[in-house]
Amino acid sequence: MRVGIDVGGTTVKIGFIDDYKIIHRLVVETNKDTLFDDIFIAIKKYAEDNNIDITGIGFGLPGHVSNTYIDKLPNIGIYDLDIAPIANKYFPNIDIYTTNDANAAALGELLNDKDNVKSAYMITLGTGVGGGLVIDSKVINGFHANCGEIGHIYVDFNHNYQCTCGLKGCLETVASATGIVRLANEYYNQFNTKIDKKNMTAKSILDAAKQNDELGLFILNYISESLGRAIATIELCVDVERIYIGGGVSDAGDILINRIRDYYKKYSHYAIKDLEITKAKLGNDAGMLGAAYLF
Numbered sequence: 001m002r003v004g005i006d007v008g009g010t011t012v013k014i015g016f017i018d019d020y021k022i023i024h025r026l027v028v029e030t031n032k033d034t035l036f037d038d039i040f041i042a043i044k045k046y047a048e049d050n051n052i053d054i055t056g057i058g059f060g061l062p063g064h065v066s067n068t069y070i071d072k073l074p075n076i077g078i079y080d081l082d083i084a085p086i087a088n089k090y091f092p093n094i095d096i097y098t099t100n101d102a103n104a105a106a107l108g109e110l111l112n113d114k115d116n117v118k119s120a121y122m123i124t125l126g127t128g129v130g131g132g133l134v135i136d137s138k139v140i141n142g143f144h145a146n147c148g149e150i151g152h153i154y155v156d157f158n159h160n161y162q163c164t165c166g167l168k169g170c171l172e173t174v175a176s177a178t179g180i181v182r183l184a185n186e187y188y189n190q191f192n193t194k195i196d197k198k199n200m201t202a203k204s205i206l207d208a209a210k211q212n213d214e215l216g217l218f219i220l221n222y223i224s225e226s227l228g229r230a231i232a233t234i235e236l237c238v239d240v241e242r243i244y245i246g247g248g249v250s251d252a253g254d255i256l257i258n259r260i261r262d263y264y265k266k267y268s269h270y271a272i273k274d275l276e277i278t279k280a281k282l283g284n285d286a287g288m289l290g291a292a293y294l295f
């Protein structure tokens with residue numbers, strides 16, 4: 001059986017996977033000092049208790065990784081660590097595979113797609129904006145292990161907000177959950193709105209857009225245009241079959257996805273206008289499923 005692991009800032013989700021289905025799940029707390037020992041011990045115990053033969057272990061990790069070497073997982077506080085020697089203590093004969101968590105989620109969504117899709121790009125709209133690229137059913141990590149970092153494409157010439165990465169005007173500064181709230185604060189006094197300024201969240205702003213709130217609609221349009229333009233740029237470079245939009249912000253649903261499609265059509269080259277843009281379906285399971293099929 002394959003094991004796919006989605007490492008998050010507070011918990012680690014471990015999936016035992018057979019024939020593209022998650023047969024069993026384990027959750028362990030994210031403890032930076034013992035993280036990989038904790039994970040391998042939990043897998044080993046479950047596998048031994050249930051007489052399971054493990055064929056490989058794949059990780060989706062929130063940061064920079066290359067083969068089994070972790071450059072940095074900034075949200076967890078792990079730097080310069082090779083997982084292989086730790087894995088070797090528990091599973092000397094099993095190979096370990098890693099990728100960025102957004103790449104793992106992209107592969108998971110593609111594998112779950114009923115249309116036998118082979119190439120796709122997934123965009124995750126959460127606290128930040130992440131992305132992952134899959135071509136011929138293989139995750140593309142890139143030379144710097146930085147492929148898919150769409151959040152830092154320069155799209156927002158209007159505000160040039162400072163991004164956490166050090167650059168300005170990144171997609172993430174407007175189209176992430178935090179970016180949406182930032183924009184709403186910036187434009188709050190320019191529109192008629194019923195949105196409660198003190199308790200604004202990306203959800204409350206996009207929910208207001210569904211009620212035709214002027215400010216909500218302005219923000220919805222603004223982020224959709226930024227995303228549509230970014231996807232038009234990406235698609236010229238990668239030419240994939242499908243774009244999946246995931247992450248908490250995508251829960252806004254059709255109103256957001258449809259508007260992104262409209263702006264994509266407006267900004268994309270004529271030869272790639274029929275690209276399909278859909279909402280991601282797997283939610284939190286995508287990372288586990290994708291990680292289990294890195295090999």
Ligand SMILES: [Zn+2]
Nearest residue numbers: 152163165170
């Ligand atoms: Zn940035």
